[in-house]
Amino acid sequence: MGSPAAEAIPAGTLSEIAADILREGATAAFDYGPTEGETVLRDALIAFQESSDPTDPIDPESLIVTSGGMQGLDLACKLFVDRGDLVAVESPTYTNGSATITSYEGELLEVPVDADGMVVAELVAQVQARGRAPRVIYTIPTFQNPSGTTLSLERRLELLELAAEWNAVVIEDDPYTLLRFSGDPLPSLERLAEGRVPVIGVRTFSKILAPGLRVGWVTATPEIIARMIDAKQGMDTCTNVPLQLVVAEFMRRGLLDSHLASLRTQYHERKVALQDALAHELGPFGARWTDPAGGFFLWATIPGVDSDALFSIALEQGVAFIPGSAFSASGHFNDALRLCFASTPIDRLYEGAKRLRRAVEIQLGEAQS
Numbered sequence: 001m002g003s004p005a006a007e008a009i010p011a012g013t014l015s016e017i018a019a020d021i022l023r024e025g026a027t028a029a030f031d032y033g034p035t036e037g038e039t040v041l042r043d044a045l046i047a048f049q050e051s052s053d054p055t056d057p058i059d060p061e062s063l064i065v066t067s068g069g070m071q072g073l074d075l076a077c078k079l080f081v082d083r084g085d086l087v088a089v090e091s092p093t094y095t096n097g098s099a100t101i102t103s104y105e106g107e108l109l110e111v112p113v114d115a116d117g118m119v120v121a122e123l124v125a126q127v128q129a130r131g132r133a134p135r136v137i138y139t140i141p142t143f144q145n146p147s148g149t150t151l152s153l154e155r156r157l158e159l160l161e162l163a164a165e166w167n168a169v170v171i172e173d174d175p176y177t178l179l180r181f182s183g184d185p186l187p188s189l190e191r192l193a194e195g196r197v198p199v200i201g202v203r204t205f206s207k208i209l210a211p212g213l214r215v216g217w218v219t220a221t222p223e224i225i226a227r228m229i230d231a232k233q234g235m236d237t238c239t240n241v242p243l244q245l246v247v248a249e250f251m252r253r254g255l256l257d258s259h260l261a262s263l264r265t266q267y268h269e270r271k272v273a274l275q276d277a278l279a280h281e282l283g284p285f286g287a288r289w290t291d292p293a294g295g296f297f298l299w300a301t302i303p304g305v306d307s308d309a310l311f312s313i314a315l316e317q318g319v320a321f322i323p324g325s326a327f328s329a330s331g332h333f334n335d336a337l338r339l340c341f342a343s344t345p346i347d348r349l350y351e352g353a354k355r356l357r358r359a360v361e362i363q364l365g366e367a368q369s
């Protein structure tokens with residue numbers, strides 16, 4: 001799954017903060033809050049961005065707190081995806097993202113991904129072939145789920161040029177950027193667009209703190225945010241108030257930076273270990289995998305394997321992964337697997353790779369006999 005490592009969730013600190021908050025201000029904490037988010041959390045997000053990159057501040061009018069990243073995606077699609085609208089998505093992509101698009105009856109335009117993220121030239125070719133441009137481009141440009149790849153700077157600029165030409169809105173789904181463990185950071189699409197193209201930045205505390213909090217945030221133009229606030233009012237009125245206060249206090253105490261630093265070190269070590277284990281166990285089968293510079297996942301392909309069928313064999317061997325076909329509406333990627341390196345300690349990653357090898361041997365052996 002795509003959960004942080006259990007030991008990477010600062011549960012003790014979060015519980016202490018929650019106890020303090022509920023003791024001190026229980027009445028306010030249990031009341032309705034502003035739809036755009038608790039002021040303390042909004043201020044903490046603005047301050048965090050200011051300290052991370054003073055040249056790219058968040059305008060308070062451009063910010064809404066959401067109930068996780070999923071609500072950010074839902075709000076973006078509610079506003080911009082109507083029946084029959086073409087929506088460009090990476091292939092493979094995050095299934096809950098593409099499912100949200102189709103729930104608003106958008107039509108998916110699946111664009112392949114390579115080591116530099118979405119193949120923008122292929123997007124152009126598909127648009128030409130269809131004679132119709134997308135209304136929305138949904139992308140996870142940084143440490144993509146599921147492939148772990150990152151959209152290069154050149155392609156980011158090309159994608160924005162195209163969005164401007166097509167009058168398209170870009171949804172930048174960005175849960176993993178703060179988990180970069182190697183290489184130089186790239187500017188977000190939102191930053192690069194400089195207001196020329198509407199970019200909706202969807203972010204969440206799920207991967208950097210804890211998914212059960214259900215706290216995320218969206219940045220976009222003040223006009224889009226104002227419409228999102230109206231839409232969110234009719235969805236859930238406000239995001240869970242006590243947990244917004246907990247996250248805000250965690251940030252106010254200055255704990256987020258050191259927490260992120262420790263996650264980056266840990267996840268880097270785990271990625272390297274998983275790649276090493278795969279090289280040892282699956283290299284002999286001609287397997288290949290991506291080399292993410294951050295995030296949670298890598299994407300492995302094993303020639304001749306049917307990953308849907310492999311799944312149950314792997315479970316019998318005591319190892320799990322997500323089969324590639326789960327990340328494509330049109331059911332591609334049968335020889336691919338999404339592997340999460342973030343949530344498993346190093347010794348278990350080595351053991352997992354061994355078990356996966358046994359499962360592959362069983363499947364390929366059966367195929368031969």
Ligand SMILES: Cc1ncc(COP(=O)(O)O)c(C=O)c1O
Nearest residue numbers: 002068069070094145173204206
């Ligand atoms: C790319 C992507 N977008 C959005 C989400 C959803 O985030 P949340 O759990 O905060 O709703 C995830 C979680 O797996 C994700 O990987």
